[in-house]
Amino acid sequence: MITLALSKGRIFDETLPLLRAAGIEVLDDPDQSRKLILATNQSDLRVLVVRATDVPTYVQYGGADLGITGKDTLLEHGSLGLYQPLDLRIAQCRISVAVRDGFDYADAVQQGSRLKVATKYVGISREFFAAKGVHVDLIKLYGSMELAPLTGLADAIVDLVSTGNTLKANHLVEVERIMDISARLVVNQAALKLNQAPIRRMIDAFATAVAR
Numbered sequence: 001m002i003t004l005a006l007s008k009g010r011i012f013d014e015t016l017p018l019l020r021a022a023g024i025e026v027l028d029d030p031d032q033s034r035k036l037i038l039a040t041n042q043s044d045l046r047v048l049v050v051r052a053t054d055v056p057t058y059v060q061y062g063g064a065d066l067g068i069t070g071k072d073t074l075l076e077h078g079s080l081g082l083y084q085p086l087d088l089r090i091a092q093c094r095i096s097v098a099v100r101d102g103f104d105y106a107d108a109v110q111q112g113s114r115l116k117v118a119t120k121y122v123g124i125s126r127e128f129f130a131a132k133g134v135h136v137d138l139i140k141l142y143g144s145m146e147l148a149p150l151t152g153l154a155d156a157i158v159d160l161v162s163t164g165n166t167l168k169a170n171h172l173v174e175v176e177r178i179m180d181i182s183a184r185l186v187v188n189q190a191a192l193k194l195n196q197a198p199i200r201r202m203i204d205a206f207a208t209a210v211a212r
């Protein structure tokens, strides 16, 4: 049995067409059912529904053989024990710095200055601002980052942006793009060695689906 870890929402929704291209159908809808282990039309493949940030953990410790996770999550989590064979080019977005409309960001990031940054992406942010020589006080948040500059909690946020509508609706502007993000296939290195043929077939099926 091969186990694939997915998170509900955009990753699950955008993975379905790739699976379908390989003839794989997931037999339950995670939005309708409370099941966390979903059967597929392939007797040797099942899908685990986990939190997006838990996908690398499941795959790293072998709770799942494969998983699909955003590059943002992988960078924050680290990729110890994970083989990353494929960029699936789904769930695309970018990770950016945003500030309140009217905030003088250029002035705030002068060399030697200090900036308060709220984010879920503490590791990515620390590295980005360190490379610019900007001192940052990082405030870890778990969601609704957009509120931080509006309430005076922080000067800036580092968050994912896709359409930009969320920023706009909250009177924030994107001032720097840190990097482009998409979802990656991750594979447990030990599982790949032990169960080679079926896992290889899954990787090849995803590669073919992405190339279509």
Ligand code: PRT
Binding pocket: 007, 008, 009, 010, 011, 052, 053, 069, 070, 071, 072, 073, 091, 092, 093, 143, 159, 160, 161, 162, 163, 164, 165, 166, 167, 181, 182, 183
């Ligand atoms: O939402 P939940 O707390 O359950 O978990 P999660 O946020 O960890 O998972 P999920 O499903 O929201 O995101 C999973 C992955 O999708 C992320 O790790 C990214 O790799 C990818 N992804 C792609 C995105 C977006 N696009 C995205 N736009 N993840 C989040 N967003 C959010 C963003 O944080 C912001 O709040 O959408 C909002 C901005 O969208 P726009 O279109 O208004 O710019």
Ligand code: MG
Binding pocket: none
């Ligand atoms: Mg989310």
